[in-house]
Amino acid sequence: MSKIRVRFAPSPTGVLHLGGARTALFNWLFAKHTGGEFLLRVEDTDSKRSTEESTRAILDALQWLGMKWDEEPIYQSARIEEHKASLRRLIDEGKVYKCYCTPEERQVMRDEAKSAGRTFIYDGRCDGKPDEPDKPFVWRFRISKEGETVVEDLVQGRVVTPNYEIEDLVIARSDGTPLYNFVVVIDDASMGITHVVRGKDHLTNTPKQIAIYNGLGLPIPRFAHLPLILGLSKRLRSAGIESYREQGYLPGAVNNYIARLGWSHGDQEIFSDAELVDKFDLADVNRSEGALNVEKMEWINQQHLMASSLEDLAVMVAPFLSSDGVEVDAADPRLPAACETVQLRSKTLVEMAAKMKFYFIEDESIVYDEKAAGKFLTEESRAHINGMTTALEASPDWTAQAIEDAVNGFCESADIKLKHVAQPSRVALTGEATGPGLFEMMVVLGRASVLDRLRRASGGE
RNA sequence: GGCCCCGUCGUCUAGCGGUCUAGGACACCGGCCUUUCACGCCGGCGACACGGGUUCGAUUCCCGUCGGGGUCACCA
Numbered sequence: 001m002s003k004i005r006v007r008f009a010p011s012p013t014g015v016l017h018l019g020g021a022r023t024a025l026f027n028w029l030f031a032k033h034t035g036g037e038f039l040l041r042v043e044d045t046d047s048k049r050s051t052e053e054s055t056r057a058i059l060d061a062l063q064w065l066g067m068k069w070d071e072e073p074i075y076q077s078a079r080i081e082e083h084k085a086s087l088r089r090l091i092d093e094g095k096v097y098k099c100y101c102t103p104e105e106r107q108v109m110r111d112e113a114k115s116a117g118r119t120f121i122y123d124g125r126c127d128g129k130p131d132e133p134d135k136p137f138v139w140r141f142r143i144s145k146e147g148e149t150v151v152e153d154l155v156q157g158r159v160v161t162p163n164y165e166i167e168d169l170v171i172a173r174s175d176g177t178p179l180y181n182f183v184v185v186i187d188d189a190s191m192g193i194t195h196v197v198r199g200k201d202h203l204t205n206t207p208k209q210i211a212i213y214n215g216l217g218l219p220i221p222r223f224a225h226l227p228l229i230l231g232l233s234k235r236l237r238s239a240g241i242e243s244y245r246e247q248g249y250l251p252g253a254v255n256n257y258i259a260r261l262g263w264s265h266g267d268q269e270i271f272s273d274a275e276l277v278d279k280f281d282l283a284d285v286n287r288s289e290g291a292l293n294v295e296k297m298e299w300i301n302q303q304h305l306m307a308s309s310l311e312d313l314a315v316m317v318a319p320f321l322s323s324d325g326v327e328v329d330a331a332d333p334r335l336p337a338a339c340e341t342v343q344l345r346s347k348t349l350v351e352m353a354a355k356m357k358f359y360f361i362e363d364e365s366i367v368y369d370e371k372a373a374g375k376f377l378t379e380e381s382r383a384h385i386n387g388m389t390t391a392l393e394a395s396p397d398w399t400a401q402a403i404e405d406a407v408n409g410f411c412e413s414a415d416i417k418l419k420h421v422a423q424p425s426r427v428a429l430t431g432e433a434t435g436p437g438l439f440e441m442m443v444v445l446g447r448a449s450v451l452d453r454l455r456r457a458s459g460g461e
Numbered sequence: 462g463g464c465c466c467c468g469u470c471g472u473c474u475a476g477c478g479g480u481c482u483a484g485g486a487c488a489c490c491g492g493c494c495u496u497u498c499a500c501g502c503c504g505g506c507g508a509c510a511c512g513g514g515u516u517c518g519a520u521u522c523c524c525g526u527c528g529g530g531g532u533c534a535c536c537a
Contacts, residue, residue, distance in 0.1 A: 009537085010537090011536080011537045013536090013537080043537055044537095045536095045537080046536055046537060048536090049536075049537085050537095076537095099535095103534095103535080106534090106535095110533090113462095113463080113533095114462060114463080114533095115462090116462095116463095117462060117463065118462090118463060119462095119463040119464055119533070120463080120533065121533095136535095138535055156465095156466070157466095159465070159466080161464085161465080162464095165463090165464065165465095167533095170534080170535055172535080173535040174535060175535085177535085179534090179535070179536085179537090180536070180537050181537095183537095184537085199531095200465095200466070200467095200530085200531060200532095201530095201531055201532070202531095202532095202537095203465070203466075203531070203532080204464080204465065204531075204532045204533075205532085225466090227466085227467080227530085227531095228530070228531075230529085230530075257473095260473065260474080260486090261473065262473085262474095263474095264473080264474055264475070266475070266485085267474085267475065267484075267485040267486075268485095268486095269473090269474095269485080269486050269487085286467095286474085287466070287467060288466090288467050288468065288529095288530090289466095289467075289529085289530060289531090290472085290473060290474090291472065291473080292472090292473095293471095293472045293473065293487065293488085295472085295487055295488055296472070296473065296486075296487040296488080297487090298487090299486085299487055299488090300487090302499095302500095306500080342499090343500095344498095344499055344500045344501095345498065345499045345500080346499090355498095407496095417496090418496055419495095419496050419497090420496095421496085422496030422497070423496065423497060425496090426496075426497065426498095432497090432498090433497065433498085434497050434498035434499080435497070435498065435499095436497095436498085436499090437495095437496075437497090437498095438496060438497085439496090
């Protein structure tokens with residue numbers, strides 16, 4: 001059996017949203033799982049709506065998600081001569097005819113069909129008419145009304161359409177330019193696509209396209225129509241992939257989430273890209289559409305964050321610190337160490353950056369959260385902090401263990417519990433009432449900053 | 462409206478005639494751990510849309526109803 005070749009074919013009229021990304025992902029997973037090839041085709045024949053920026057944005061998003069395409073992207077607009085050649089062939093072979101019906105006339109036919117409660121099917125009234133040289137026309141592809149067309153869809157199962165429900169579709173505009181349902185067939189065939197994996201919204205196009213494959217004498221690929229994503233809100237559904245990037249999601253987490261929406265592998269929830277490739281099978285794709293759930297997506301992102309190496313986290317979080325106004329050298333050794341202290345506490349890179357910001361600002365720039373300071377930086381606790389500072393100063397080493405020993409020693413001598421000093425010093429050091437474990441956080445912060453910040457809080461100097 | 466697809470906890474799902482007093486995950490609610498917040502662990506809440514069949518037996522098969530989605534362009 002020859003190699004599987006699939007394609008993702010976006011029209012560059014906007015950003016890549018989650019639905020499109022998932023279609024791309026399933027294509028990519030299917031290709032990689034079977035050792036096949038994943039191609040891209042930019043469907044930019046609608047020059048009114050297509051833009052280069054949009055193309056760029058879509059390719060960037062795919063790249064960010066890690067879906068590498070195996071051949072240079074095909075631009076549909078560059079293939080128009082081949083499309084026209086195919087059209088000429090159909091004309092020569094008498095498989096198409098000129099239709100002179102005006103938009104108004106077609107509208108009347110549609111209205112009639114609708115009020116009669118029937119499916120509107122163009123009745124072929126122009127087929128066989130003598131030429132009318134002065135009138136504008138479109139080319140219609142003639143489809144036999146006998147029999148039925150069967151799609152053995154890899155996801156939807158067997159879908160049967162009686163041929164009398166398939167109309168003679170228009171394949172070229174009056175200006176001669178070919179239309180989607182026609183060119184998609186030519187392009188898929190010419191690219192050697194073996195499996196067309198696309199959104200379910202294309203399901204009803206499939207019988208028409210099969211008729212065209214037959215008309216052109218081209219081999220018919222296999223089809224797989226994916227269920228659509230149901231957005232809880234249009235905003236959620238239409239957000240571009242880059243917005244998830246900006247919100248601090250990991251590409252692997254986005255892939256993980258959208259893959260699990262409509263696909264599953266037993267009870268497993270967390271998948272790396274490699275596991276996805278390894279375990280993906282079109283047979284496990286559901287037929288029903290799913291809805292977006294932000295909480296779950298955040299949880300999955302957190303799981304991916306937790307599974308990331310500190311080195312990777314450091315590299316990924318640095319830009320977010322930077323855009324938060326904190327410039328940190330990506331090679332700063334405190335960066336991975338700081339990441340370690342907040343790794344289990346963050347759902348996104350944005351959150352992670354916010355939680356570790358305090359490590360990297362000037363000691364005098366610490367801003368106390370009002371509630372936290374009011375609750376914990378009391379006169380009594382300042383006195384404790386003062387005593388603890390002295391104990392810390394005297395600590396021979398600056399390891400988590402040494403710090404813990406020093407603090408515990410102080411608590412014992414002052415006859416107080418750790419909790420009486422832990423929260424106040426957390427506020428003194430971070431400005432917040434919540435955060436990383438006290439001792440490991442102090443190690444990362446460094447002795448000088450710790451002592452300085454503690455003194456500032458206790459009002460010692 | 463015609464045609465097509467779908468319908469298990471709020472959400473994502475497991476289930477492919479008996480193993481189902483229906484399993485997992487997110488969220489939610491308790492508890493444990495604990496210097497805070499998390500993480501982790503334990504427990505709880507919570508679903509087979511409805512009605513007919515078929516069958517010794519239906520969440521699983523068939524039909525209908527209801528509900529949801531898609532599609533009916535000289536867009537892609």
